[in-house]
Amino acid sequence: MQIEKTAELNLLWGTLILEELARLGVKHICMAPGSRSTPLTLAAAKQIKLKQHLHFDERGLGFMALGLAKASQAPVAIITTSGTAVANLYPAIIEAWLTHVPLIVLSGDRPPELIDCGANQAIIQPAIFAQYAKQINLPTPDITIRPEALLTTLDEAVSNQSQPVHINCMYREPLYPSTMSANFTKYLSTLGNWQHASQPYVQYGQAKQQSMPTQDSLARFVHGKGVIIAGTLTPEESPEALILLSQKLGWPLLTDAQSQLRQHPGVIGNIDQLLHHPKAKSLLQQAERVIVFGGRLLSKSLINYLAEQKWKSYWQVLPHHIRLDPSHSAKQVWHCDLKSFSTQSWPRSSEINWALELTQLNDKVETLFQQQIDNGEFGEAMIVRAIAKAQRPLQQLFIGNSLPIRLYDMYAPTTPEYGVTYTNRGASGIDGLLATACGTAKHKGIPTTLIIGDISQLHDLNSLAIARTIDSPFVVVILNNDGGNIFNLLPVPDEKLRNDYYRLSHGLEFGYAAAMFGLAYNQVDDIESFNEAYQDAIGFNGASVIEVTVSQNQASDQIAKIASWVKQN
Numbered sequence: 305m306q307i308e309k310t311a312e313l314n315l316l317w318g319t320l321i322l323e324e325l326a327r328l329g330v331k332h333i334c335m336a337p338g339s340r341s342t343p344l345t346l347a348a349a350k351q352i353k354l355k356q357h358l359h360f361d362e363r364g365l366g367f368m369a370l371g372l373a374k375a376s377q378a379p380v381a382i383i384t385t386s387g388t389a390v391a392n393l394y395p396a397i398i399e400a401w402l403t404h405v406p407l408i409v410l411s412g413d414r415p416p417e418l419i420d421c422g423a424n425q426a427i428i429q430p431a432i433f434a435q436y437a438k439q440i441n442l443p444t445p446d447i448t449i450r451p452e453a454l455l456t457t458l459d460e461a462v463s464n465q466s467q468p469v470h471i472n473c474m475y476r477e478p479l480y481p482s483t484m485s486a487n488f489t490k491y492l493s494t495l496g497n498w499q500h501a502s503q504p505y506v507q508y509g510q511a512k513q514q515s516m517p518t519q520d521s522l523a524r525f526v527h528g529k530g531v532i533i534a535g536t537l538t539p540e541e542s543p544e545a546l547i548l549l550s551q552k553l554g555w556p557l558l559t560d561a562q563s564q565l566r567q568h569p570g571v572i573g574n575i576d577q578l579l580h581h582p583k584a585k586s587l588l589q590q591a592e593r594v595i596v597f598g599g600r601l602l603s604k605s606l607i608n609y610l611a612e613q614k615w616k617s618y619w620q621v622l623p624h625h626i627r628l629d630p631s632h633s634a635k636q637v638w639h640c641d642l643k644s645f646s647t648q649s650w651p652r653s654s655e656i657n658w659a660l661e662l663t664q665l666n667d668k669v670e671t672l673f674q675q676q677i678d679n680g681e682f683g684e685a686m687i688v689r690a691i692a693k694a695q696r697p698l699q700q701l702f703i704g705n706s707l708p709i710r711l712y713d714m715y716a717p718t719t720p721e722y723g724v725t726y727t728n729r730g731a732s733g734i735d736g737l738l739a740t741a742c743g744t745a746k747h748k749g750i751p752t753t754l755i756i757g758d759i760s761q762l763h764d765l766n767s768l769a770i771a772r773t774i775d776s777p778f779v780v781v782i783l784n785n786d787g788g789n790i791f792n793l794l795p796v797p798d799e800k801l802r803n804d805y806y807r808l809s810h811g812l813e814f815g816y817a818a819a820m821f822g823l824a825y826n827q828v829d830d831i832e833s834f835n836e837a838y839q840d841a842i843g844f845n846g847a848s849v850i851e852v853t854v855s856q857n858q859a860s861d862q863i864a865k866i867a868s869w870v871k872q873n
Contacts (some may be wrong), residue, residue: 308559309476309486310445310476311438311447311477311478311479311480311481311482312481312486312488313445313447313486313488314342314343314443314445314475314476314479314481314603315343315346315347315481316488316491317343317442317445317473317484318343318344318345318347318348318473319347319350319351320408320451320454320455321344321347321454321458321471321473322344322347322348322351322354322381323351323353324455324459324504324505325354325379325381325408325458325462326351326353326354326457327380327502327503328379328458328459328462328463328504328506329378330354330357330378330380330381330408331353331354331355331358331376331380332354332355332357332369332372332373332376332378332380332381332747333348333351333354333357333380333381333382333383334355334357334358334359334365334366334368334369334380334381334382334383335348335357335358335365335382335383335384336358336359336360336361336362336365336383336384336385336389337358337360337385338384338385338389338412339385339412339659340385340386340412340413340414340425340475340479340481341383341384341385341411341473342411342412342475342479342480343387343412343445343473343475343479344383344410344412344473344650345383346481347384348699349380349806354373354381357369357372357746357770358745359390359739359767359769359770360582360769361766361767361769362384362389362390362392362393363392363393363395363396363735363736363739363740363766364736364739364764364766364767364769364770365382365384365393365739366382366392366393366395366396366397366407366736366739367395367396367399367728367735367736367737367739367740367743367764367767368405368739368740368742368746368767368770369381369382369396369703369711369722369730369743370396370399370405370407370538370736370739370740370743371739371740371741371743371744371745371746371747372724372743372744372746372747373400373405373406373407373743373749374405374538374726374740374743374744375622375700375726375743375744375745375746375748376552376747376796377538378406379406379407379408379462379465379539379554380407380408381405381407381408381409381410382407382408382409382410383410383411383412384409384410384411384412385411385412385425385844386411386412386413386414386425386426386427386429387417387425387426388427389411389508390409390411390427390429390432391427391432393409393433394432394436395733395735395736396736396740397409397433397437397456397468397470398730398731399728399730399731399736400435400436400467400468400730401435401436401437401468401730402730402731403536403599403729403730404466404467404599404623404624404626405467405468405727406462406466406467406468406469406757407437407468407469408462408468408469408471408756409433409437409468409469409470409471410471410473410808411429411470411471411472411473412473412475413426413429413472413473413474413475414426414474415444415474415475415476415702416474418442419660421643425718429472430472431575431642432470432854433462433468433470433743435469436468437467437468437469438461438465438467438468438469438470439469439470439472440457440458440461440467440469440470440472441472441474442454442457442471442472442473443474443545444474444475444476445475447491451491451492451494451495451846452494452505455495455498455504455505455506456505456506458471458712459504459505459506459507459508460506460508463504463506463508463511464508466511466624467526483535487526489625495804497552499748513624513625513639514639514640514641514644515639515640516638516640516644516645516648517619517636517638517648519649520660522648522649522650522651523651524617525593525595525619526553526591526593526650526651526652526653526654527594527653527654528592528616528617528653528654528655529555529590529591529592529593529597529655529658529659530553530555530591530592530593530594530617530653530655531555531556531557531558531588531591531593531594531595531659532546532549532555532556532557532558532594532595532597533557533558533559533560533594533595533596533606533610534546534552534557534558534559534560534563534565534597534598535560535562535596535597535598535599535600535601536560536562536563536570536598536599536727536729537561537562537563537564537565537597537598537599537767538564539564539724541598541641541643542642542643543563543564543565543597543598543642543754544564544565544568544616544640545592545598545646545647546565546642546646547565547568547570547571547644548560548647549646549647549650550570550571550644551570552650552652553650553652553653553656554570554652554653554655554656554657554658555658555659556659556662557570557571557572558571558572558575558606559571559572559573559575559690560598560601560602560603560606560713560725561602561703561709561712561713561716561725562598562599562600562725562727562729563598563601564724564725566712566713566716566725567692567695567716567718567719567722568718568722569718569719570662572662572666573666573670573716573718574666574669574670574673574714575603575605575606575868576603576605576606576663576713576714577605577669577714577715577866578666578669578870579603579605579609580605580867580871581665581669581870581871581873582871583665584662584663584665587659587661587662587665587763588609588613588659588662589613590658590659591613591615592612592615592617593615593616593618593619594613594614594617594618594619595619595620595621596610596618596619596620596621597621597622597642597645597646598622598642599622599628600628600729600730601715602709602710602729603679603713603714607630607631610631610633611630611631611633617636618633618634618635618636619635619637619638620635620636620637620638621635621637621638621640621642621645622637622638622639623640623641624639626640656746658834667718668873669870670717670718672866672869672870672873673689673715673717673866674717676862676865676866676869677689677715677858677862677866678690679842680862681862682829682831682854682858683854683855683858683859683860683862684707684708684711684783684785684852684854684858684859685711685714685715685859685862685863686718687781687783687831687834687852688708688711688712688716688801689714689715689716689717690753690779690831690834690835691753691755691836691838692712692716692717692719692722693717693719694839694842695719695721695722695723695753696721696722696723696751697721697722697723698723698750698751699723699724699750699751699752699753699754699842700723700724700725700726700744700745700748700750700751700752701723701725701726701727701753701755702723702725702727702737702740702741702744702752702753702754702872703725703726703727703747703754703755704727704728704734704737704754704755704756704757704760705727705728705729705732705734705737705757705760705860706732706734706757706760706788706790707734707757707783707789707790708755708756708757708783709727709729709873710790711859712755714863714866715866726740726741726744728740730861734757734759734760734763735760735763735764736764736767737754737756737760737763737764738754738756738760738761738762738764738768738770738771738780739764739767739770740765740769741754741756741780742767742770742774745774745776745778746773746774749775749776750776751776751777751778751779751842752776752777752778752779753778753779753781753842754778754779754780754781755781755783755831756780756781756782756783756786757782757783757784757785757788757789757790758782758783758785758786758787758810758812758814759787759788759808759810759812761780761782762810762812765817767816767824768817768820768821768847768849769821771821771823771847772821772822772823772846772847774846774847775845775846776845776846777841777842777843777844777845777846778846778847778848779838779841779842779847779848779850780823780847780848780849780850780852781838781852782814782849782850782851782852783852783854784813784814784851784852784853784854784857785854785856785858785859786809786810786811786856787805787807787808787809787810787856788806788807788808789856789857789859789860791806791807792856792857792858792859792860793863794806807856809856813851813853814849814851815827818849823848823849824841824844824846824847824848824849824852825848825849825850825851826841826848826849826851827850827851827853828850828851828852829852829853829854834850834852837850838850840862
């Protein structure tokens with residue numbers, strides 16, 4: 305092929321790739337500017353099936369894609385140029401792999417002859433994400449490689465994939481076609497009806513692994529005192545089906561902060577604190593059987609209870625084949641969707657309603673929170689509870705690491721109405737939280753609130769540029785306690801070490817950052833001012849920032865006091 309047609313063939317391959325990804329279910333494409341990825345960028349610019357999102361920072365771009373994929377429950381494509389641009393996606397790819405979120409990285413790359421020879425912006429990109437992404441290394445576009453080979457490679461890589469895929473795309477220069485004079489009719493003729501259809505070239509059936517207990521197994525399992533635990537679940541998994549299962553078996557339902565059920569009045573939501581309560585802990589130690597639904601648990605108290613209890617039967621129900629048990633307990637793992645598993649013909653337990661007193665203790669703890677937090681001193685737990693109480697069904701709440709999600713897990717209120725909850729708890733990093741929340745907000749355009757700590761927000765300051773492009777209510781609530789005060793809860797040897805090497809006080813405020821990105825901003829230090837600012841912000845079509853100024857030790861001191869009260873009451 306003549307060299308002047310190289311750019312046209314590069315663009316054709318980019319067009320084929322993006323068209324096939326759209327047919328494979330991709331709805332959003334996130335792009336950062338760069339030259340080597342030009343064939344993909346130009347193809348995306350003319351692709352009308354994909355909603356485009358642009359950002360100058362690849363790290364934030366990857367996390368925005370993560371949020372879009374979480375909210376849409378569909379794969380999201382990411383286009384970057386070569387070099388460190390690709391490496392900046394690594395944190396988001398790790399989080400996506402650990403939490404089974406399908407991201408598809410399309411990285412522009414130098415051709416083989418320019419690798420490892422001193423060429424500019426050239427690094428070894430194949431396998432850059434190690435085991436955290438399935439890798440597809442495409443050759444440089446070549447007229448001797450049939451287009452159907454390209455399409456079938458994509459179909460096999462992406463179909464039924466619930467984790468990241470990295471498609472490395474090597475391109476030779478020139479990258480910018482001056483015209484589209486090349487005639488590829490003969491080259492594309494072997495694709496048959498694909499050019500006039502809307503389905504992928506190869507259509508894979510849904511590969512679904514499913515295992516279910518027999519009726520006999522169900523009867524044996526429910527014979528005794530048991531508990532149900534709801535771990536990390538998405539709204540699409542129908543977690544509310546566990547309420548009916550709990551009622552049918554007469555077993556208590558213990559809920560994680562990420563289960564979508566933490567605030568439901570029909571569950572044991574305050575399990576993290578109840579496991580400090582002598583009577584509740586003694587009651588729970590009578591349990592002989594447990595069934596765990598969903599992914600990772602947040603509460604260390606609940607994790608320890610699960611690990612230390614001598615279970616006669618331990619069942620775990622997961623949608624994917626994955627190892628999720630740091631205690632390495634002996635168990636039966638079932639692969640099935642939650643709704644199908646929980647709506648089987650379950651017999652009634654021989655020990656129905658054995659733990660009714662737990663509901664009363666759960667209510668008692670909630671009353672304690674109302675007295676000591678809602679009517680107590682102004683602080684982070686008060687803000688978290690106020691936001692949680694204000695949520696409505698058509699709203700979203702994204703809760704950041706480290707302290708905000710723990711406060712929600714420990715103290716979230718019981719409410720008749722609440723919205724969808726998102727977190728990044730795969731690797732539990734504090735990077736990219738704002739960008740991920742922006743992604744969740746961009747997909748549906750419904751009111752979204754992010755609760756984030758000051759260090760986390762400093763990590764992701766660039767992503768305020770993404771926030772300003774959101775045209776639905778998006779409230780960034782920054783809990784500014786001047787440092788990493790999660791470390792106040794850890795047994796650091798002395799206070800000087802804690803201050804100098806862990807908490808890292810910075811003395812910074814976020815008003816000028818909000819102004820730089822043109823965002824509405826309020827700073828508050830009492831609950832009345834916060835409630836007023838929050839109601840204004842959640843009704844405003846666009847992004848706004850509320851900075852909550854709190855003292856360095858308020859949250860850690862309050863956590864210790866409440867734990868002491870719970871133990872004594």
